[in-house]
Amino acid sequence: MSFFFDKDTITAEDVSQLDANSASLGIPNGYLMECAGLQATNKIYEHYKLNSSSSVVIMCGIGNNGGDGLCIARHLATRGISVFVILLGDSIHIRTQESRLNWELVNTLTLKIRSYSIKNIKQLKTLCKSEFFMNADIIIDALLGTGVTGKIREPISTAIDMINQSNLPKISIDVPSGMNPDTGQITEKSVNCDFCITFHAKKKGFANIKTWVAPIGIPLEASLFIGDGDLRSAIKKRDKDFHKGQYGKLLVIGGSSSYSGAPSLAAMSALELGIDLCICFVPKGIGNVVRSFSPNLIVQEGVAENFSNSDFLQAKKLSNWADAVLIGPGLGKDPKTVEFFEKYILWILGKKIPCVVDADGIKMLGKLFKESKIARLTSSIVITPHMEELKSIVRFKNLPKFDEIEKRTKKLISILEKIGGVILVKGVYDYVIKISKKRSICRVNRSGCPEMAVGGTGDVLAGLTSAFLSIGNSPFNSACAAVYLNGLLGESAKKSYGPRIHATDMIKNLKSFLLFKKF
Ligand SMILES: NC(=O)C1=CN([C@@H]2O[C@H](COP(=O)(O)OP(=O)(O)OC[C@H]3O[C@@H](n4cnc5c(N)ncnc54)[C@H](O)[C@@H]3O)[C@@H](O)[C@H]2O)[C@@H](O)CC1
Numbered sequence: 001m002s003f004f005f006d007k008d009t010i011t012a013e014d015v016s017q018l019d020a021n022s023a024s025l026g027i028p029n030g031y032l033m034e035c036a037g038l039q040a041t042n043k044i045y046e047h048y049k050l051n052s053s054s055s056v057v058i059m060c061g062i063g064n065n066g067g068d069g070l071c072i073a074r075h076l077a078t079r080g081i082s083v084f085v086i087l088l089g090d091s092i093h094i095r096t097q098e099s100r101l102n103w104e105l106v107n108t109l110t111l112k113i114r115s116y117s118i119k120n121i122k123q124l125k126t127l128c129k130s131e132f133f134m135n136a137d138i139i140i141d142a143l144l145g146t147g148v149t150g151k152i153r154e155p156i157s158t159a160i161d162m163i164n165q166s167n168l169p170k171i172s173i174d175v176p177s178g179m180n181p182d183t184g185q186i187t188e189k190s191v192n193c194d195f196c197i198t199f200h201a202k203k204k205g206f207a208n209i210k211t212w213v214a215p216i217g218i219p220l221e222a223s224l225f226i227g228d229g230d231l232r233s234a235i236k237k238r239d240k241d242f243h244k245g246q247y248g249k250l251l252v253i254g255g256s257s258s259y260s261g262a263p264s265l266a267a268m269s270a271l272e273l274g275i276d277l278c279i280c281f282v283p284k285g286i287g288n289v290v291r292s293f294s295p296n297l298i299v300q301e302g303v304a305e306n307f308s309n310s311d312f313l314q315a316k317k318l319s320n321w322a323d324a325v326l327i328g329p330g331l332g333k334d335p336k337t338v339e340f341f342e343k344y345i346l347w348i349l350g351k352k353i354p355c356v357v358d359a360d361g362i363k364m365l366g367k368l369f370k371e372s373k374i375a376r377l378t379s380s381i382v383i384t385p386h387m388e389e390l391k392s393i394v395r396f397k398n399l400p401k402f403d404e405i406e407k408r409t410k411k412l413i414s415i416l417e418k419i420g421g422v423i424l425v426k427g428v429y430d431y432v433i434k435i436s437k438k439r440s441i442c443r444v445n446r447s448g449c450p451e452m453a454v455g456g457t458g459d460v461l462a463g464l465t466s467a468f469l470s471i472g473n474s475p476f477n478s479a480c481a482a483v484y485l486n487g488l489l490g491e492s493a494k495k496s497y498g499p500r501i502h503a504t505d506m507i508k509n510l511k512s513f514l515l516f517k518k519f
């Protein structure tokens with residue numbers, strides 16, 4: 001299944017994404033910690049040929065890396081090994097439920113485990129001179145993992161020194177504490193481990209570390225199906241010192257004499273997601289209709305009641321201002337608009353400004369492909385066709401059913417390789433595909449409900465995709481996060497208002513939904 005989204009090395013961000021996606025699939029975080037603890041225990045037990053006369057020191061932090069260490073302590077003790085647990089910090093500060101549970105369990109098992117929580121460095125130094133510490137067979141480093149940030153603080157800093165000063169064999173859990181797992185950088189100090197037992201996949205920054213990778217039950221589905229983790233990481237946090245415009249400037253080009261709702265729905269979705277600024281560039285005569293949706297929208301009108309080449313200069317100017325562009329919703333099919341679109345799209349393909357093409361824009365793209373005016377889309381373009389729209393761009397007959405994932409993915413990739421770009425194929429399951437010469441990848445979205453098959457929900461999706469682009473996400477990640485959120489909004493609108501939902505109900509629910517889900 002190499003076309004699915006599995007990676008050889010992963011970052012801390014990937015880890016938290018996979019973790020949250022596993023939770024979306026119903027796998028509690030504590031299960032993963034239990035697997036991690038048991039896998040590490042098995043490896044250590046076999047590698048060092050431990051037996052009931054062995055003794056082990058485990059240094060634990062107050063995050064989940066420490067939780068893994070506490071879990072290992074329990075499993076080693078179960079095998080009759082004497083364990084000496086040192087928690088670096090007060091137990092009331094343990095950060096997660098899973099780690100706290102493991103701390104409580106460690107303190108319930110009294111036969112083979114002794115545990116200490118360190119209040120100050122002096123206490124730590126005394127413990128490190130104790131007979132147990134000096135005579136142990138190995139020392140396990142579960143101080144810091146993928147959650148490390150900034151300079152190493154006390155008492156962890158001294159604990160790292162203590163581990164490094166000891167002559168015992170040293171095993172690091174997940175990450176050698178102190179090392180940045182994404183870059184391999186050691187700002188100050190890190191544990192000089194003999195080897196590292198790392199979970200799920202090797203971390204990106206590991207170069208010269210002896211590593212053993214342990215699977216911990218993160219299922220393939222957590223990488224294949226888009227979930228909470230994707231959405232959480234796409235909703236980027238505003239930096240404290242951000243000023244207006246740094247969290248997304250979006251340009252929506254759409255609308256025509258017949259359609260004013262489509263660009264309005266897209267722009268409103270983007271605004272409700274929380275981006276800073278959205279300019280709607282619409283043809284003359286519909287500006288006030290779009291304005292009436294919200295005073296927060298900035299609306300500019302073109303020269304005539306349908307776009308034409310006379311609007312090209314203004315479209316270019318506004319695009320250069322924007323972080324991302326959405327073109328297509330409600331554009332119509334006026335021949336002059338088709339000319340304008342062609343000119344604009346050829347320009348933007350050359351500029352690499354992140355851009356979403358939807359609705360009428362997709363049909364016009366199809367024409368450009370047919371006339372060989374475009375050979376290939378660039379990786380900065382996302383198109384969001386449903387099946388019929390996709391047929392206007394590339395020829396194909398039938399596809400395997402929506403839930404025959406492996407077959408459908410293979411077929412879609414072979415079809416889409418001809419056109420390139422990032423393609424979000426809408427349907428009961430949405431398929432987000434990034435075509436690349438090296439290796440094309442596919443993610444699948446299962447959120448959403450049949451009640452969403454009404455006018456306007458596609459415009460909301462296009463608005464969300466371009467909004468995610470405007471705050472700095474990659475085209476692929478933007479499409480994934482948007483289609484997942486769009487489906488959740490459909491489900492949530494159905495819960496709030498019953499089966500007769502409109503696109504406006506989805507937008508209405510956006511802010512409270514994100515707040516409720518703590519995004
Ligand atoms: N996400 C997953 O899928 C799983 C993660 N697991 C473990 O969880 C770890 C990540 O857990 P967390 O996110 O809680 O992070 P960590 O356990 O790496 O550490 C986070 C805590 O350490 C402290 N800290 C961070 N930087 C520090 C510094 N520079 N100096 C001193 N203290 C510092 C802070 O109190 C912070 O809350 C992984 O490395 C792995 O060991 C496992 O339990 C298995 C499942």
Ligand SMILES: Nc1ncnc2c1ncn2[C@@H]1O[C@H](COP(=O)(O)OP(=O)(O)O)[C@@H](O)[C@H]1O
Pocket residue numbers: 359386426427428429430447448449450451452453454455456457458459461483486487
């Ligand atoms: N039957 C369905 N089940 C689940 N989701 C659906 C269904 N029909 C449409 N959707 C979702 O609604 C959104 C809009 O899709 P669609 O109606 O095809 O767009 P458009 O408005 O462009 O025609 C997409 O995210 C799609 O996944």
Ligand SMILES: [K+]
Pocket residue numbers: 065141142143144145172173174175176177
């Ligand atoms: K560690």
